[in-house]
Amino acid sequence: MGIRDKASKIDFGSLPGMNATPAAPASDDVKRPKTAPGLMMAQAADQRSELLRENEGLREKVASLSQQAAELGPLSQQLDQARARLKEWEGVKAVRLIDTAQITRSRWANRHDLNFSGPDFEQLLKELEQAGGNVQPVKVRPTGTDAAGQPRYELVYGHRRHEGCRRLGLPVLALVDELDDRALFLEMDRENRARKDLSAWEQGVSYRRALNEGLYPSNAKLAEALGLDLTYVGRTLALGDLPAEVVGAFSSPMELQFRWAAPLREAIQTAREAVIARARELSSLAPKAAAKFVFEELVKAAGQGGSTVLPPQVEIKFDGAKVATVKVGAKGLLGVGFEPGLVPASRLAELEALLKTFLAKGRSGD
Template sequence: MSLKDKAKKIDFGALPSASPEMVESSLPRPKTAPGMMMSRAADQRSDITRENNELKDKVAELETAAARAAELQDELAAWGDAKATRLLDPKTVTWSKWANRDEANFSTQEFAEFKDEIASAGGNVQPIKVRPIKPDGEVQYEIVFGHRRHRACLEQGLPVLALVDNIDEVELFVQMDRENRSRKDLSPWEQGKMYLQALDSGLFPSHRKLADFVGVHFTQIGKVLSIARLPKIVIDAFVSPLDLQVRWAKPLAELYETDRVTLTARASKAKELGPDRSPKAVLDLLMGTAASPSSGKRTEDITLKRDGKPAAVIRSDAKGNTMVSFTAEALPHSKLKDLSRLIEEFLSRK
């Protein structure tokens, strides 16, 4: 039988497959002791190199992670003082007892337009600031600043965007005062009432100390305090207390100190000027500089004649002031003393 015929009879599928161990065992092995030692050393070097490379990869990964962690720490430090904002139900937010917005502020055309802006934006874009007071209560927050924005959202039925922060009473007062003065100047009346309440409650020991905290000159605080300390009947003489101006504080306060009876009597008459009375008209009445009711308009001139020629004219202005002017011919300088005696005699008559 030929080799070819013998090969055809062999069943190669029944032969066992070669395993790695068999393959490895089939490789030539060193026959001498030094050769075997060199082979083992080569294997160990290969294992060490592989482990070395794995360690290098891990070290590189750790260095990358450490660098990223440092970047994140820097970013976190940059936002360390930042506070998160959140949408609150305005019904869970209450006014601060230091709130310095008079109710008259919320019935103006300006506030109506402000509410329209809030509504068109879907809420307040600039957040208000609050502090937590009763986490589980119906009212959970107290306003630090942003009373107008809160009121607008409340009346529009919109959630109010708010910044929540834990601060004490003094810091609340200072932040409210500074924010309101920088955003929309309060009227002297509102500012004065706020400062007066802080002093009366003992939040600050003196108005100089108050000035130091809020960063306002103490003389300015003194002026608005003078308005806030005016009696209610004087404040009510104006259509709105918001009409009171800082420059009126001193004369009104001085008149109140020197002649309270007269000032009070004049204040009670202010409403007779009607609901459309101007702040200036009320001030003139209170200070006694207003024209009398009978001289509300300028009267006709009275001309005095001598020998058929005009010699003098008597005229009154709208404020009730009366003036007499003479021609040079009718009243030469030599007769001025005679005229003054006649006028004094006239004025002395009852």
């Protein structure tokens, strides 16, 4: 069979695209194939052209993205470095300069006002003034804002540094942290105990306040939270519970010692009225007696009603100048000391005779 006979038997209607209405030629010069094989080849060529165009488009996109990646490379590297540096600061608390007027003392504060006076505090003021502020930050927790919208803070620890900056009119360098009451109390106590200048009495008052306010349900729970021995906590509480009259007998409550807690508590339990009466007598002395002397007198009061309380020190003056000092020792021992050069060795015999005459009059009742 010839080619013409074979072509005559082909069903062109079944070929792809033959049912569709053919598009009008772009121009009279375009030659369209007139045979089925020619149409099939033309369609294949069109499909290849479309794939080539799509491939070329993808190549252009890849080239564009590659160029963008090359341009963003340094920025991406800088971003990775910034993220690495930021990660190093994870968990770090904010430290800032804060106006001392924006900070209030905590109700858990365990510093007595006497800590804000005296030689040690004056030295701290000089150091703060020379440094232009506190080098070691205090710690505060945010408590909201005031009527003017300014942030307010509560002091966790660093009461002396805060007070020093306040008096000097300097902002205080502070570490800001979110803390609940228990966390505040624990951090305050541990920081102050680590400094070793917090008195036993101050600790006792602070622990008693924590128990009274319901911060801890018992002495045992308080001791556990602080990491302290229960006996130690008991002694500090005994000092913190001392009556105001007893505390007032000492020149400073910071002089009260741990080892005095049990004897003083026992004395008060045995003869409270007698101890309080003796404490009032001791409080009236000017200047007040040495701490050890006061302690012994208070303990004596419980068993013997106390002994006669003498001023611990009397200055003897002549023409306005001090010439001698009379002191009462811890056990009642009386000592007289003259200023240097006032009693030469040649007059010691004369002084001895005067003292014998004085003592003889005391024995005779004159």
